[in-house]
Amino acid sequence: MFDPFWKLALGLLTGMVFGLLLQKGRVAKFHVIVNQFLFRDWTVVKIMGTAVVVGAVGIYALLPTEAVSLHIKPLVWLGVVAGGVCFGAGMAIFGYCPGTSVAACGEGRRDAMVGVLGMLLGAGLYVILYPQLSSLLESWGDAGKVTLPEMSGTSPWLWVGGLCVLAIGAITLSVRGSSGESPRFPKGDRNVDASSTEGPSRETNPMMETDRT
Amino acid sequence: MNNPLLKHSWSPYLVGVGIGMLSWFAFWSADHPLGITTAFEHTAAMILEAAIPGLAESNSYYQEQSPKIGWQWMLVVGVLLGSVISSFMSGDREPITVPPLWQSRFGASAGLRLTVALLSAGLMIFGARLAKGCTSGHGISGNLQLAASSWLFSFIFFAVAVLTAFLMYGRSVRDV
Numbered sequence: 001m002f003d004p005f006w007k008l009a010l011g012l013l014t015g016m017v018f019g020l021l022l023q024k025g026r027v028a029k030f031h032v033i034v035n036q037f038l039f040r041d042w043t044v045v046k047i048m049g050t051a052v053v054v055g056a057v058g059i060y061a062l063l064p065t066e067a068v069s070l071h072i073k074p075l076v077w078l079g080v081v082a083g084g085v086c087f088g089a090g091m092a093i094f095g096y097c098p099g100t101s102v103a104a105c106g107e108g109r110r111d112a113m114v115g116v117l118g119m120l121l122g123a124g125l126y127v128i129l130y131p132q133l134s135s136l137l138e139s140w141g142d143a144g145k146v147t148l149p150e151m152s153g154t155s156p157w158l159w160v161g162g163l164c165v166l167a168i169g170a171i172t173l174s175v176r177g178s179s180g181e182s183p184r185f186p187k188g189d190r191n192v193d194a195s196s197t198e199g200p201s202r203e204t205n206p207m208m209e210t211d212r213t
Numbered sequence: 214m215n216n217p218l219l220k221h222s223w224s225p226y227l228v229g230v231g232i233g234m235l236s237w238f239a240f241w242s243a244d245h246p247l248g249i250t251t252a253f254e255h256t257a258a259m260i261l262e263a264a265i266p267g268l269a270e271s272n273s274y275y276q277e278q279s280p281k282i283g284w285q286w287m288l289v290v291g292v293l294l295g296s297v298i299s300s301f302m303s304g305d306r307e308p309i310t311v312p313p314l315w316q317s318r319f320g321a322s323a324g325l326r327l328t329v330a331l332l333s334a335g336l337m338i339f340g341a342r343l344a345k346g347c348t349s350g351h352g353i354s355g356n357l358q359l360a361a362s363s364w365l366f367s368f369i370f371f372a373v374a375v376l377t378a379f380l381m382y383g384r385s386v387r388d389v
Contacts, residue, residue: 002283007283010287011286016291016292017235018232018295020218021235024228034382037374051236058234073363080344089377092381093377098249099347100348103295106293106295106297114330126257127258137343149359171226
């Protein structure tokens with residue numbers, strides 16, 4: 001029923017940093033999420049892309065030291081495809097994702113609070129239907145807990161390196177694209193209000209490639 | 214204004230680096246990837262178990278999964294607290310019911326917005342449980358491990374979300 005106390009405290013601490021980062025990243029805001037899907041604000045892709053690249057470098061570097069181990073989710077074809085369709089439609093309509101809706105509650109957003117209730121109901125429905133769903137979801141087959149390097153028989157560093165190159169390229173293009181159109185900002189100001197660099201960078205499609213590789 | 218916590222927002226790249234490094238910490242310290250929706254599933258399962266006698270015996274979920282108040286559950290509580298602290302320190306409080314962008318397209322009705330929020334959030338998490346992850350579990354933690362399932366999930370959900378958003382708001386809605 002309960003994890004040991006130290007683990008609960010560790011979870012709370014990790015979560016607090018996560019919530020702080022989501023709130024400061026402005027992704028706990030309805031218009032930032034929806035405008036990403038309308039290609040008018042690239043904050044979500046910038047944050048996720050950077051997190052994936054930085055995370056991948058660290059995790060694959062730590063892997064040989066056995067300080068960390070991988071936790072891969074199985075590629076249950078129907079589950080991932082149907083889940084992705086429901087999730088994408090739901091997220092675009094709701095305007096928050098599960099993590100950011102919790103952070104949005106912290107900002108005081110009432111529609112997110114009702115959404116959290118809806119998430120409990122949706123999760124309850126999944127638990128009730130679990131016996132029927134688990135056999136149905138397997139009907140398209142299950143490729144197991146595989147990574148892209150394993151599937152393709154290549155080195156993970158080829159993929160990590162590729163992601164780094166894509167990210168650096170996308171950020172360079174994005175920064176160049178925005179500095180061309182907007183009046184020059186002192187460097188520090190960029191960090192104060194990220195939204196001021198959003199508009200012009202739309203054309204350069206920053207980091208989108210990392211999501212599609 | 215030298216204290217970064219007092220600022221409304223940080224650079225998205227800085228936030229991304231922070232989340233990436235936080236996931237190193239989570240893997241190393243708790244042997245857990247960052248993920249949100251498992252905690253919702255476990256909470257719902259525990260409420261249902263308490264509310265419906267005999268459910269744990271008749272539903273195979275309870276034989277195969279073990280819902281608990283664990284690291285992931287406290288992670289969600291932490292996200293709430295972290296956001297509360299961050300938004301109070303910067304004054305970036307947004308106690309709104311109908312977001313302006315929504316209002317510009319669907320009107321100011323709080324009832325409509327809240328009903329749709331309830332249902333769409335339910336659909337979203339149902340999808341996340343079918344796929345075993347969300348924007349955190351698949352989109353960040355899974356993708357950074359180069360998991361095949363996560364990259365496929367991310368591609369599909371992003372494409373469907375773009376399609377849905379354009380169907381809902383079109384290209385004509387003003388930037389709000």
